[in-house]
Structure formats: structure tokens, C-alpha cells
Amino acid sequence: MDLGPPSGEDYAHPNICFFHVFFKGAALAFYILSALFVDSFVIVFVITVLLAALDFWVVKNVSGRILVGLRWWNEINDAGESLWKFECLDHESLARINKKDSWLFWWTLYLSAVAWFLLGIFSLIRFHADYLLVVGVCLTLSIANIIGFTKCRKDAKKQIQAFASQTIASRLTSTIQSAFSVV
Incomplete structure (x- = not known):
């Protein structure tokens, strides 16, 4: 597994990538x-x-949608139950997502949470x-985005697999029907 950024392509959305990283870095640097x-x-x-709240909003509503084609939100229904809602691009659009943009999105999402966790340990050690x-x-906001986008990515993979199996089944059915209709 290659952990480095994909080579041979540029960022498709450099401004979005900048703001995706900027607010994370600004919150960490200021702290x-x-x-x-x-x-x-x-x-x-x-x-x-x-x-950190600006970072949460940018990731959840802008960079997640543009860089990886995913969006999530959470609603509370009338019974008081929490419902996760997911949106993703169709499988053809997801296949066209820039690999460098995606790599930057996921790595900075996880690394910022790790940085906040380490800063939390330092605060504990210093008794602050x-x-x-x-x-x-800040860690709660980062983890909320990680959970939301991870669940959204799993839901998107399920949708792609369901679409692929449905497409294969319909093609197989039409092939069988055309084979028997010729005879």
C-alpha cells in the first residue's frame, strides 16, 4: 500500500484543498x-x-463534497432517534475524483485528529x-467529521456494489432473453 501522494497528476481543486488544510492548520497553530x-x-x-468550527463546516459542506464526492448530516426524528443521512456522487463521477485531492482530504482529516489527541495528552501531562x-x-469536531465521512464512504461503496450487481444482473438477463428469442 502506497502511503505517499499519487504522482503524475495535479490537484483538481487547489483552492478547495488550500482551505481544507488552512483552517485545520490555523486552529492548531493558534492553539x-x-x-x-x-x-x-x-x-x-x-x-x-x-x-475549528470553520474547519468543521468547510470539511463537511465544501471540501468533502468537492474533493471526495461525499456529504453527510445527522437528523433527529420525532421519536428522538439519531438518523445518519449520506449523499454521494454516482459511481461514474466517483471514479473521476482526483486521487491527489482525495489523498489530501483523507490524510489531513485523520492527521488533524491525531494532532489534537497528542495536544490533549500534553495538556493532561501539564495539568492544564x-x-x-x-x-x-476541537477533537470532537474532528472525530465527528471522521465518523461521518467514513460512514458515508462505506455507504457509497455499498451503493456502488449494489449498482454494479444490478447492472450485471440486468445485462445477464437481457443476454439470456435475447438468446432465447433468436431461437
Whole structure:
């Protein structure tokens, strides 16, 4: 399994890729560097969570749809049950997704969660429970996107497999029918 980015192609959506990475990096960088410039925990909390929320929104509503052709959301029905809803492009459009865009999307999605997890461990080691709250909110937003897009990707694979088996079955049926109608 090749873990490096696909070679031989450029990013199909460089602006979307930039903002996909920008808000993740901005939230992480502000949180890490804020200790050097800002004394107020409230300012660190508000700005870091705001950047993480912007990242969550961009990933969920823009970059996920454009870079990997997936979109998810969660609804609560009248009975109070949580329902996951998934959208994906058709199988032909999914096959045309740029591999570099997809690679960047998935790797940054997982690496940002790992970074927040490590920062959470550092907050625990340093006994900064208040900063652990910031990390907890940011990690929760990252994990929500990971769960949503992972479930959405599995649902998309099921839809593609169902479409492929349906297509094969209909072609096989039409071939058999045409063979018997000729005789």
C-alpha cells in the first residue's frame, strides 16, 4: 500500500484543498502559538474553537463534497432517534475524483485528529484542564467529521456494489432473453 501522494497528476481543486488544510492548520497553530502571545484563556478558547468550527463546516459542506464526492448530516426524528443521512456522487463521477485531492482530504482529516489527541495528552501531562477543554472541543469536531465521512464512504461503496450487481444482473438477463428469442 502506497502511503505517499499519487504522482503524475495535479490537484483538481487547489483552492478547495488550500482551505481544507488552512483552517485545520490555523486552529492548531493558534492553539500552539497562543501561549507565546496571549495570556487570556478565553481568547485562546474562542479563537481556536472558532477556527475549528470553520474547519468543521468547510470539511463537511465544501471540501468533502468537492474533493471526495461525499456529504453527510445527522437528523433527529420525532421519536428522538439519531438518523445518519449520506449523499454521494454516482459511481461514474466517483471514479473521476482526483486521487491527489482525495489523498489530501483523507490524510489531513485523520492527521488533524491525531494532532489534537497528542495536544490533549500534553495538556493532561501539564495539568492544564482548561486547555484540555479546548482540545476536547476541537477533537470532537474532528472525530465527528471522521465518523461521518467514513460512514458515508462505506455507504457509497455499498451503493456502488449494489449498482454494479444490478447492472450485471440486468445485462445477464437481457443476454439470456435475447438468446432465447433468436431461437
